Amino acid sequence: MPVDDADAGARRSSGDQSARTPQPSESINRFAFDSFGEGDIEREQVERVTPGIELERQAERTRSTHEREEVLPRLLDCSGVLQDACAAIVDDSFNRCFQEAVEEPWNFNFYLFPLWWLGWLIRHGILFPLRLAFILSASAAFTVSFFFSHYVTPREWGWERKCVELYAAAFVVSWTGVIRYHGPKPSRGGQRGGVVYVSNHTSMIDYLVLTQVSPFAVIQQKHRGWVGLLQRTAMNAIDCIEFNRTDIQDRHKVTERLKQHVADKSRLPLLIFPEGTCVNNKYCVMFKRGAFDLGVDVVPVAIKYNSLFVDAFWNSRRQSFSRHLCKLMSSWAVVADVWYMEPQRQREDETSIEFAERVRTMICKRAGLKAVPWDGMLKYYRPSPRECESRRKAFASTLMNGLK
């Protein structure tokens, strides 16, 4: 099922890149916005503009005014590279946003130790099998009822949606979800479509948590295995849009389908996770613009998981979704708060980037997350050695120009 990314529409006009003046104090800020518009669809490899690269470019601009250039200062001046390297030592986006919390067992003294083991046995020996049996039978029931509603009952009855909703609820029950919902829940009957829900993203279970209240259509990364099967059948039947993160053609199609979807009021409200990737629920990475370019109201949804029993972060690169679910099912409970917030509309004096940033700030404040100026895509497009090579090339070419 779920859920990723809607940066499809994000396209940065290269014009505003050079429009701003490179004040040093502003360079951090600019970096934020640069990495923001990452969804430059035409280029697959995303260019990151780090503060260090910014320093180098700035130097290059001032340099061109000089007449004669010495080689020595250029060779000795590596401040741009140093800037980035040392900043990474102090703090790096990867460790911040995508690192799982290390589970520290609380069995560190003699009277806690037996208790901890007792708890462990109950969770793995009793709760887990029960829950597994429950979710497997729920899956069987879902399969039967979904195919019935899909092939027999007319679409207008909305039984498919109901099935998906109940199935999501079954999942939440399977990890004893204790979810508190705050704020007005999305209405079921009346207003559909014409509005976009955006939320921070911790795991694919976000979708389940939200859908058990009212079904959503969602933009999702294609998955394989049983998740992929669900996506191709059930999720497609309720108008979810799936795409492949790395396929540029797909991204174009998504933009179109997004527009069609919000224009059609009979469809389910659209849910978008503009971070485009799962973040560990302590931080919030930059939002992609896609959801904010549609010209419709945006309802911010903030989801905060309580890490008391289990860390709900799904590290998709280390863990399959099944394993992630097993982890959740063998914990005591999944405790979360969900806030539905006031619908927001883009102000007239606001660009879609600023609008996205404003919504992000709202979500971060509500859920107690820390907003960081990093791009979630870095999780997939790991800073590659190519980036290092291109940097060396840039450095070399300015040097060689100096030689001539």
Add this chain to the structure above:
Amino acid sequence: MGLTASSLNLTQYDIEDVQQHCDGKFTSREIQALYARFRSLDKRHKGFLTEDELMAIPELAISPLAPRIVQMFQNQNFKDFVKMLSALSPRASRDDRLRFMFQCHDVDRDGEIARSDLETMTRHLVGSSVSEEDFNALIHRAFEDLRAMRAERADAREGSARGVAFDEFRRALSAVDRTLPTVRVPVDDDA
């Protein structure tokens, strides 16, 4: 004195100690944040960072200067780690920053940037994108510039000192009038 790897938290005394060690370039909250960072990088709580642990930071690993930076920061205890970084703190002077850069260039740590130091660093910085002749020409030109600079000041140094000394380094970079690297320590509210 609790600055061994085993201590979970810094005491007020430790913090003051570290602060003194880095001439007050970091606030106590910054030092706490740095300590948390240090501990999270130091996977087995040995009290220092190894090459592998530093190279595990993706954004550092892709830096052209990664090998040199890692060399500078590896196997340092927390106090020296902070001292090293303090040269780049927002409170550090231009000279502090320049000295850090100088240290970075001075690969063999003999107090001057000899030809071999410059060659090593330039190799890191340009990689394989420059041909051998061009590379040699670059180094040659750099030392010509150095000679010209010395002639200008009419303080031709003795034959023994062949490399770039720190005051020459500072002079060479005096024309580079721009922001030098600065490292901001993110201070968490929950730190």
